[in-house]
Amino acid sequence: MSAFTPGRHVLQTPGPTNLPDRVLRAMDRNAINHRGPEFGRLGLSVIGKLRPVFGTEGLIGIYPSSGTGAWEAAFANTLQPGDRILISRTGQFAHLWEEMARRFGLDAVALETDWRRGADPAVIGQVLDDDREHRIKAVCVVHSETSTSCLSDVAAVRDAMDRAGHPALLMVDAISSLGCIDYRHDAWRVDVTVAGSQKGLMTPPGLAFTAVSAKALAVSRAGGARRSYWDWEPLVRANETGFFPYTPAINLLWALEAALDQLAEEGLDAVYARHQRYAEATRRAAAAWGLDLQCQDPAAYAPGVTAIRVPEGHSADRLRAVILERFDMSLGNGLGRVEDRVFRIGHMGDLGVLQLTGALTGVEMGLAAAGIPHQPGGVLAAMRHLTESNA
Numbered sequence: 001m002s003a004f005t006p007g008r009h010v011l012q013t014p015g016p017t018n019l020p021d022r023v024l025r026a027m028d029r030n031a032i033n034h035r036g037p038e039f040g041r042l043g044l045s046v047i048g049k050l051r052p053v054f055g056t057e058g059l060i061g062i063y064p065s066s067g068t069g070a071w072e073a074a075f076a077n078t079l080q081p082g083d084r085i086l087i088s089r090t091g092q093f094a095h096l097w098e099e100m101a102r103r104f105g106l107d108a109v110a111l112e113t114d115w116r117r118g119a120d121p122a123v124i125g126q127v128l129d130d131d132r133e134h135r136i137k138a139v140c141v142v143h144s145e146t147s148t149s150c151l152s153d154v155a156a157v158r159d160a161m162d163r164a165g166h167p168a169l170l171m172v173d174a175i176s177s178l179g180c181i182d183y184r185h186d187a188w189r190v191d192v193t194v195a196g197s198q199k200g201l202m203t204p205p206g207l208a209f210t211a212v213s214a215k216a217l218a219v220s221r222a223g224g225a226r227r228s229y230w231d232w233e234p235l236v237r238a239n240e241t242g243f244f245p246y247t248p249a250i251n252l253l254w255a256l257e258a259a260l261d262q263l264a265e266e267g268l269d270a271v272y273a274r275h276q277r278y279a280e281a282t283r284r285a286a287a288a289w290g291l292d293l294q295c296q297d298p299a300a301y302a303p304g305v306t307a308i309r310v311p312e313g314h315s316a317d318r319l320r321a322v323i324l325e326r327f328d329m330s331l332g333n334g335l336g337r338v339e340d341r342v343f344r345i346g347h348m349g350d351l352g353v354l355q356l357t358g359a360l361t362g363v364e365m366g367l368a369a370a371g372i373p374h375q376p377g378g379v380l381a382a383m384r385h386l387t388e389s390n391a
């Protein structure tokens with residue numbers, strides 16, 4: 001192989017996602033005084049511009065951390081060791097969140113799934129119904145389980161909690177759904193929503209977000225665990241002033257502002273429709289190849305990523321290695337229980353139609369190059385859908 005690979009690397013991972021040029025440009029400037037007036041305006045601006053994406057008029061916190069930090073903040077602010085939580089084991093990210101809960105000393109009650117569907121609101125409702133003493137303090141759901149490409153129905157989980165008349169907090173990991181699909185923190189009465197910068201929000205890794213309901217904030221003020229850096233209280237002040245108690249990730253916030261401007265310019269409804277269209281095109285490609293989707297519930301297909309299974313006896317990791325070496329494209333790997341069983345095509349964030357067909361072309365060539373049994377014609381099926389759905 002030559003030491004030089006021409007053309008752009010094709011980044012088709014479900015986070016980090018491609019950065020729009022305007023996002024790159026927005027960061028490319030000197031830092032500013034984070035105690036000066038220009039920063040205050042930036043802080044308020046990004047919080048304001050995040051509101052329609054989260055669907056909230058309440059507290060929006062920003063941390064200089066990866067999304068995992070906002071997970072930790074959610075637990076630290078509202079729960080104490082020994083508190084019981086309910087979490088649906090929908091995939092690797094739910095698993096990691098559950099592991100974090102255990103490290104916090106929480107009593108995590110896990111609802112098993114086969115990693116091929118979303119959380120089951122009926123089962124959650126049943127467990128809450130049975131919890132007459134209201135020992136469960138929080139219900140945790142991963143909205144888009146990036147490891148399986150299954151979406152959970154947050155509104156239905158809320159309904160199940162309401163029907164059970166249960167006071168637990170509803171905590172949602174929306175890290176790979178925010179900016180990809182309509183999200184309504186207030187309308188669904190989510191108590192804590194956790195998100196990150198590097199997926200649907202098209203911003204470099206390094207920012208975590210959290211939306212917090214008045215109820216969760218009250219719980220936090222009355223208790224929670226020991227915390228300092230992750231405390232929500234300074235974020236309340238930041239929402240009023242635009243200033244943070246520590247040095248914020250100034251240049252990343254400029255990047256975020258540019259990304260949010262781009263989302264607004266395209267229009268959120270158009271952004272969400274585009275994600276559905278790309279996801280459907282990708283699934284049609286998989287169907288034409290004769291490969292199974294990891295997600296087995298059509299009502300739960302994720303908008304921003306599609307996990308595809310390789311046939312028994314074949315290696316998804318080897319397929320990805322071949323695609324990287326021969327066609328210079330990065331795909332998402334199988335995580336945890338589905339390691340080497342699936343590969344994941346990210347189609348979230350800043351992506352044009354021909355970037356998507358190009359990525360699918362790389363997969364189809366890779367399937368052939370890696371000797372994975374499949375039918376040709378996946379790209380053609382995707383092209384047909386992309387053409388017909390853009391009339």
Ligand SMILES: *Cc1c(COP(=O)(O)O)cnc(C)c1O
Nearest residue numbers: 066067068093144146175176196
């Ligand atoms: C990416 C991701 C995470 C982890 O976020 P980090 O920013 O890597 O900490 C957690 N949950 C979901 C659903 C994700 O997609």
